[in-house]
Amino acid sequence: MKVMTSAHEQELQAIFGENRVLLEESDRLSYSFDASFGTYMPDAVVQPRSTEEVAKVMKLANREGIPVYPRGQSTSLSGGPLPVNGGIVLDCSQWNDKLEIRPEDMIAVVSPGILTARIDEEAEKWGLMYPPDPSSSHVSTIGGNLAENSGGPRGLKYGVTKDYCIGLEIVTPEGHVMRTGGRTIKNVTGYDLTKLIIGSEGTLCVITEATLKLVPRPKAYRTAMIIFDDLVTSGQAITKVLTSGILPSKLELMDQACILAVEEYKPLGLPVTAEAIVLIELDGHPKAIEEEIEKVAFICREAGAHSVNVAGSSEEAAKLWQARKLVSPAIVRKKPTKVSEDATVPRSKIPEMFQRLKEIRDRFHVDLVVFGHAGDGNLHPNIICDKRDLEEMDRVEQAVEEIFKAAIELGGTLSGEHGIGTMKAPFMEMEVGPIGIDMMKRMKNAWDPNQIMNPGKIFPEPGKKLVLRDE
Amino acid sequence: MSEAANRLKKQLHYEKTFDCVQCGYCLPACPTYETMGKETHSPRGRINLVKMVAEGKSSVENMREPIEKCLGCRACQTVCPTNVQYGEILEGAKSVLEDHEKKTKKQQVTEDFIFNGLFPSRKWMNAIGNATWFYQKTGLQAIARKSGMTAMAPLHLDKFEAVLPKVASPFERRNSPRLVKAKRNPKMRVGFVSGCVMDSMFHQTNKNTIELLSRAGAEVVIPKAQTCCGALHAHTGKLEEARQLAKQNIEVFEKENVNYIVNNAGGCGAMLFEYDHLLKDEPDWNRRAEQFSKKSRDVTVVLTELDGLEFRHSMNERVTYQSSCHMTHVQKVTSEPLALLEGIPGITYREMAGYDRCCGSAGIYNIVNYEDSMEILDVKMEKTRRTKADTIVTTNPGCLLQMKLGIQRAGLEKEVRAVHLVDFLMEADPQPKEPRK
Ligand SMILES: Cc1cc2nc3c(=O)[nH]c(=O)nc-3n(C[C@H](O)[C@H](O)[C@H](O)COP(=O)(O)OP(=O)(O)OC[C@H]3O[C@@H](n4cnc5c(N)ncnc54)[C@H](O)[C@@H]3O)c2cc1C
Numbered sequence A: 001m002k003v004m005t006s007a008h009e010q011e012l013q014a015i016f017g018e019n020r021v022l023l024e025e026s027d028r029l030s031y032s033f034d035a036s037f038g039t040y041m042p043d044a045v046v047q048p049r050s051t052e053e054v055a056k057v058m059k060l061a062n063r064e065g066i067p068v069y070p071r072g073q074s075t076s077l078s079g080g081p082l083p084v085n086g087g088i089v090l091d092c093s094q095w096n097d098k099l100e101i102r103p104e105d106m107i108a109v110v111s112p113g114i115l116t117a118r119i120d121e122e123a124e125k126w127g128l129m130y131p132p133d134p135s136s137s138h139v140s141t142i143g144g145n146l147a148e149n150s151g152g153p154r155g156l157k158y159g160v161t162k163d164y165c166i167g168l169e170i171v172t173p174e175g176h177v178m179r180t181g182g183r184t185i186k187n188v189t190g191y192d193l194t195k196l197i198i199g200s201e202g203t204l205c206v207i208t209e210a211t212l213k214l215v216p217r218p219k220a221y222r223t224a225m226i227i228f229d230d231l232v233t234s235g236q237a238i239t240k241v242l243t244s245g246i247l248p249s250k251l252e253l254m255d256q257a258c259i260l261a262v263e264e265y266k267p268l269g270l271p272v273t274a275e276a277i278v279l280i281e282l283d284g285h286p287k288a289i290e291e292e293i294e295k296v297a298f299i300c301r302e303a304g305a306h307s308v309n310v311a312g313s314s315e316e317a318a319k320l321w322q323a324r325k326l327v328s329p330a331i332v333r334k335k336p337t338k339v340s341e342d343a344t345v346p347r348s349k350i351p352e353m354f355q356r357l358k359e360i361r362d363r364f365h366v367d368l369v370v371f372g373h374a375g376d377g378n379l380h381p382n383i384i385c386d387k388r389d390l391e392e393m394d395r396v397e398q399a400v401e402e403i404f405k406a407a408i409e410l411g412g413t414l415s416g417e418h419g420i421g422t423m424k425a426p427f428m429e430m431e432v433g434p435i436g437i438d439m440m441k442r443m444k445n446a447w448d449p450n451q452i453m454n455p456g457k458i459f460p461e462p463g464k465k466l467v468l469r470d471e
Numbered sequence B: 001m002s003e004a005a006n007r008l009k010k011q012l013h014y015e016k017t018f019d020c021v022q023c024g025y026c027l028p029a030c031p032t033y034e035t036m037g038k039e040t041h042s043p044r045g046r047i048n049l050v051k052m053v054a055e056g057k058s059s060v061e062n063m064r065e066p067i068e069k070c071l072g073c074r075a076c077q078t079v080c081p082t083n084v085q086y087g088e089i090l091e092g093a094k095s096v097l098e099d100h101e102k103k104t105k106k107q108q109v110t111e112d113f114i115f116n117g118l119f120p121s122r123k124w125m126n127a128i129g130n131a132t133w134f135y136q137k138t139g140l141q142a143i144a145r146k147s148g149m150t151a152m153a154p155l156h157l158d159k160f161e162a163v164l165p166k167v168a169s170p171f172e173r174r175n176s177p178r179l180v181k182a183k184r185n186p187k188m189r190v191g192f193v194s195g196c197v198m199d200s201m202f203h204q205t206n207k208n209t210i211e212l213l214s215r216a217g218a219e220v221v222i223p224k225a226q227t228c229c230g231a232l233h234a235h236t237g238k239l240e241e242a243r244q245l246a247k248q249n250i251e252v253f254e255k256e257n258v259n260y261i262v263n264n265a266g267g268c269g270a271m272l273f274e275y276d277h278l279l280k281d282e283p284d285w286n287r288r289a290e291q292f293s294k295k296s297r298d299v300t301v302v303l304t305e306l307d308g309l310e311f312r313h314s315m316n317e318r319v320t321y322q323s324s325c326h327m328t329h330v331q332k333v334t335s336e337p338l339a340l341l342e343g344i345p346g347i348t349y350r351e352m353a354g355y356d357r358c359c360g361s362a363g364i365y366n367i368v369n370y371e372d373s374m375e376i377l378d379v380k381m382e383k384t385r386r387t388k389a390d391t392i393v394t395t396n397p398g399c400l401l402q403m404k405l406g407i408q409r410a411g412l413e414k415e416v417r418a419v420h421l422v423d424f425l426m427e428a429d430p431q432p433k434e435p436r437k
């Protein structure tokens, strides 16, 4: 069902010129999906290159009640950019002209379509670092990262996207341009709208520019691979490391199913009888981390690790990390569909969460593997399945629901990284409660009175269930 | 489901599209996504369209432009974390498009000439070679006219004409040897795939390849009855023709009892490397095709293995390398050409940013999609310029012509040259290494 008329189309062409308004069916089909589930046809795709263009299109949409869906590179795992009610997809991925590093202020100012990894690459030239490192950072845009408040392994020590954004330029759903925050680290003027917008999944406004904080780049890195015969011991060892006064830059875990899958895919000589492999990276001054890595090794051995391997060189470190890198391609070899969850629990509950996951796997007979950021409780249980097998998908949907419940019961959250989007909306109330939903809705209504800004996301719609199939 | 719908699904390799999890990891690797700036022209977008067509949710025509504008460089396949067989999906889509074709008159005349005339027939290739040689100054266009191909003029062939290399005399080509002995302790016997374009337009490069192999310690057989590898046919959806050519080559080389089947054109090499896949559904042929593919090697790999040359002449040049996509992403040959280059005394190697990205030549892509190809080429030339190199080395005739064209477009003819790695190696005066005592 089209929500746009040809008069609207002409108006869009007047704003963007013909080349940046995509109306062909082949184009619209190409913007109908993301990295999660489902396809929805937009009526038009536009590719803005300036704030003014965005303001104009928002004014048009607001006036006519046409939904607008901001989009980066559509790597969202939760349905964030899907044009669920038709309307206009606002493709910001081609808007990538600005990437300025201001070393004296230790900030970067960027356009929304800049790929996140490029920010860190530029920062490196000045001895600086942009720490947030979602594993999709070489493909995803900073706009998408801000809207999803993305994070990665380095989150343990450095935090996530919201900890690095100090100012935004945005266009409101009514088409007004405004700035939030500024260029200073300290800023307490009024409500912190910057932080409200980060993680709002494109439901409050369009981000048109961001000012990001940079930090000094660490001088050196050390890596250790620790092997555990059982999972519970690994959990205990992790807790001991994290309470010893050392803060690793990364702390990643892969379970036995992952180890087996990697060994079958590309034999690296990993111990297939081990229940867990933990990879720890430290960064900082070479002398300091030299001492600390020894301490990490000592603590793990004391805690009952099967073996500890400390990399002597950066090449050796890269080899150790290869095991972790191969997990993704390895686990999808059996079956093509990967349901990647990011339910997160408080650190102290990691061993318990592992137990729950095991039970869920057995109860629903699903291929569940765990590899993730064990240091911050973001475990990434992944279910490997085949979306053509409807009976299996039914079980997967139930298992996912149970994972969400387990995480919340343990004091955790539905989503540590990927956002709510369409996929997790049905579970929102479970975590934030009816009042929580109501307060969020009131904020949404204040920003977007006509409900045109990325509708269908975050807020549960009556009767909607989790669906992991393409109908 | 209807019979026809099922057949379409099969032909489109529908099942393989499920391997794509739409993660987008291939987007930054795709040259057409970079220059065209639309998901429609990205690997993920193309796979999605194929899937939509297979499911009957989109018309076949919807995927025509995106598929025809794909370079087939397969860079997406190398970066894909879930190992999507994009090459197969692309081939399937092309064959469906081919069946579905309502070609424009111009396209038909050109394609007919190229596919049914030019590539499979040695005679034609000879004719082209002869005529080009006979009157190099008038070049290809004259032949085009003679063969009723005036339609080829708008194909910008004039642009290519200017960068065509000097062609060997017909006499020289007819008299090229069928067997060349090793000029050093023979370590192996190899068959050489002379390739149709290579043999007519790059005859000297072929001679040099044979010479290098023989100096490095290989006996080289060049079977007369061999034919076109079929790559260009397969890549435009003419699978049946490609299979016929493959069979002929398999038969010819089986008779020669060689250790390796060597080629010096990345694009042909990739096709030879995938004969097993091309003939996998033909029970009489699949095993023979597998044998063939297993033996097929790029010349750089064989030279590296032979390790039988030392270079006497110091080449004081700043050199950069543009890799061949099909060598990199299909044959997975990446280190050998660089290692050979580095073995040449005197050169300064300057790595080009994105040297493993497609230059836009892509078979006949640069003829059929001239403007799109030139946009990709201009990006490439900018990166070349930044290396400040005076020599661009490539390993595939198509890439070589394209780089020459790029040099011309960038107005760098005076400062920069493009050369096939094999010819460059020859310039450095390679001599058989004394076997170590
Ligand atoms: C293989 C894989 C691995 C991943 N790993 C991680 C990981 O480690 N950590 C992690 O956090 N995530 C991860 N993700 C999820 C995803 O990459 C992130 O959510 C990313 O931030 C999305 O960026 P994008 O540019 O693709 O945005 P999109 O997917 O296009 O959009 C995401 C959301 O942002 C909104 N949006 C986009 N641009 C704007 C804008 N300019 N203004 C307002 N709203 C906007 C959209 O409306 C949508 O709601 C992964 C995804 C994949 C496929």
Ligand code: SF4
Residues within 6 Å of the ligand: B019, B020, B021, B022, B023, B024, B025, B026, B027, B043, B044, B047, B076, B079, B080, B081, B082, B083, B084
């Ligand atoms: S990288 Fe592979 S799985 Fe990901 S979108 Fe591209 S083809 Fe699909």
Ligand code: SF4
Residues within 6 Å of the ligand: B029, B030, B031, B032, B033, B041, B042, B043, B046, B069, B070, B071, B072, B073, B074, B075, B076, B077, B086, B358
């Ligand atoms: S083959 Fe090359 S041009 Fe075609 S989709 Fe893949 S990367 Fe892009």
